[in-house]
Amino acid sequence: MQARLHLPLWIHAFEHVSAALCAKVTAALEQAGLQPAPGGARPSGFGLALLDGVDAAVLERVRSLAAGASVLAIAVGARPPATADMWALLEAGAFDVLNWTDAAADAARIQARLERRDALQRLAGSPEVRSTLVGASPAWRALVHSVVEVAAFTESPVLITGETGTGKDQVAQLIHRLGGRGELVVLDCTTLTPELAGSELFGHERGAFTGAANARDGAFALADGGVLFLDEVGELPLPLQAQLLRVLQEHTYKRVGSNTWQRSRFRLVCATNRSLEDEVANGRFRADLYHRIAAWRCRTPPLRERGDDVLPLAQHFLALLAGPGAACGFDDAVREYLLLRDYPGNVRELRQTVARLWYRHSGPGPITIGDLAPDERPAQGAPACWPDIRFESAIRAAIDLRIGLARISQAAADIAIQLVLEQEGDNNQRAALRLGVTDRALQIRRKAWADAH
Numbered sequence: 001m002q003a004r005l006h007l008p009l010w011i012h013a014f015e016h017v018s019a020a021l022c023a024k025v026t027a028a029l030e031q032a033g034l035q036p037a038p039g040g041a042r043p044s045g046f047g048l049a050l051l052d053g054v055d056a057a058v059l060e061r062v063r064s065l066a067a068g069a070s071v072l073a074i075a076v077g078a079r080p081p082a083t084a085d086m087w088a089l090l091e092a093g094a095f096d097v098l099n100w101t102d103a104a105a106d107a108a109r110i111q112a113r114l115e116r117r118d119a120l121q122r123l124a125g126s127p128e129v130r131s132t133l134v135g136a137s138p139a140w141r142a143l144v145h146s147v148v149e150v151a152a153f154t155e156s157p158v159l160i161t162g163e164t165g166t167g168k169d170q171v172a173q174l175i176h177r178l179g180g181r182g183e184l185v186v187l188d189c190t191t192l193t194p195e196l197a198g199s200e201l202f203g204h205e206r207g208a209f210t211g212a213a214n215a216r217d218g219a220f221a222l223a224d225g226g227v228l229f230l231d232e233v234g235e236l237p238l239p240l241q242a243q244l245l246r247v248l249q250e251h252t253y254k255r256v257g258s259n260t261w262q263r264s265r266f267r268l269v270c271a272t273n274r275s276l277e278d279e280v281a282n283g284r285f286r287a288d289l290y291h292r293i294a295a296w297r298c299r300t301p302p303l304r305e306r307g308d309d310v311l312p313l314a315q316h317f318l319a320l321l322a323g324p325g326a327a328c329g330f331d332d333a334v335r336e337y338l339l340l341r342d343y344p345g346n347v348r349e350l351r352q353t354v355a356r357l358w359y360r361h362s363g364p365g366p367i368t369i370g371d372l373a374p375d376e377r378p379a380q381g382a383p384a385c386w387p388d389i390r391f392e393s394a395i396r397a398a399i400d401l402r403i404g405l406a407r408i409s410q411a412a413a414d415i416a417i418q419l420v421l422e423q424e425g426d427n428n429q430r431a432a433l434r435l436g437v438t439d440r441a442l443q444i445r446r447k448a449w450a451d452a453h
């Protein structure tokens with residue numbers, strides 16, 4: 001049988017798993033058409049971690065395996081791991097935990113999980129997705145993953161929440177494209193006036209009201225067979241919320257001025273920058289409608305939580321402006337400026353900043369600080385604010401990974417030492433001076449490294 005999984009599959013068996021059991025699992029997978037091979041030190045692609053019991057060392061190893069690969073944990077012990085251990089494996093980066101029961105179905109379950117994961121990753125990494133949703137930071141990748149999953153593998157309504165300018169429209173468009181069905185009809189709820197809202201949503205018959213010279217389709221009719229995107233759904237007035245709920249439940253509606261029920265089936269995608277939970281608690285949003293539209297929720301992270309994406313996004317926007325083939329970049333000072341400034345308007349503000357730089361820029365070569373409008377230049381002599389937002393977000397990422405304080409402090413110190421040593425051409429004395437430590441202290445630290453590696 002031909003393996004359907006496109007990527008090579010490696011197996012990492014922990015020391016406490018017997019060779020015989022490992023061989024048995026391997027044989028069953030081969031039988032199912034997979035082609036497993038032992039994993040290297042830093043595997044990539046897809047892999048299985050065979051384990052019997054979970055402890056700190058196992059979690060640490062899973063964490064390092066999952067740094068470069070998709071890891072499915074397979075518990076091969078006589079008893080399944082405790083629930084808390086399963087969660088810990090997920091937290092360490094495994095994408096699922098399955099128990100090996102020695103049944104014929106085990107290999108099929110593993111194969112199904114891997115295939116779904118493979119399909120998801122292919123879509124998330126496809127040129128179509130990557131060229132419209134730029135970003136490789138963990139927060140952004142997690143979002144793209146969940147969006148691709150809901151779009152391509154379900155019909156579920158989706159609620160996108162996030163601050164302004166974080167890409168909610170972009171995400172809605174992607175859901176439409178990946179879902180591969182019908183039209184995308186966009187309705188901005190901030191523009192719905194009480195007088196026109198009915199007609200916008202339901203359409204109207206000729207002569208239904210003064211000025212209705214012709215019959216007209218509304219959003220529900222236009223979205224039939226496709227996707228209806230209600231932008232800023234938190235602004236929808238309560239009476240319209242009741243009407244929308246009805247359409248979502250019955251899939252039927254009446255045009256204004258008509259007595260005939262019409263049918264429409266569409267996928268609903270909603271976006272809001274408000275907390276709808278708060279709106280529900282305050283009585284401004286119907287709880288029953290909220291549960292309908294929020295069957296699947298995703299949150300577009302603010303730019304400050306994805307600092308690593310600032311420069312790739314800036315480069316992306318610049319390339320869009322400069323046109324195909326034009327090699328235009330930012331010089332170091334401008335890159336630093338882009339990295340250090342705040343973006344309350346998130347990606348939209350970054351895009352506008354890049355556009356202003358581009359419009360002032362002339363000639364070949366990179367964009368330089370002279371291209372910055374005078375009122376946007378950072379105040380001279382202002383003390384650099386540190387620790388800044390980027391530092392905070394790096395620490396936040398470590399906390400999210402449940403890294404302890406000792407390791408965070410140690411890693412910060414080690415990275416600082418490495419960077420200064422690089423800059424000082426490996427000169428211990430100068431590096432120590434710059435870091436404000438004694439030569440001896442730096443030497444001891446370097447020796448500890450050498451011993452550890």
Ligand SMILES: Nc1ncnc2c1ncn2[C@@H]1O[C@H](COP(=O)(O)OP(=O)(O)O)[C@@H](O)[C@H]1O
Nearest residue numbers: 132133134135164165166167168169170347348
């Ligand atoms: N990840 C991204 N990659 C490329 N462009 C993005 C990304 N996120 C947002 N943008 C751009 O930023 C701007 C604001 O995005 P938008 O989806 O309208 O935000 P929102 O609806 O959350 O206010 C748009 O010009 C959009 O093209």
Ligand SMILES: [Mg+2]
Nearest residue numbers: 165168169231
């Ligand atoms: Mg928007």
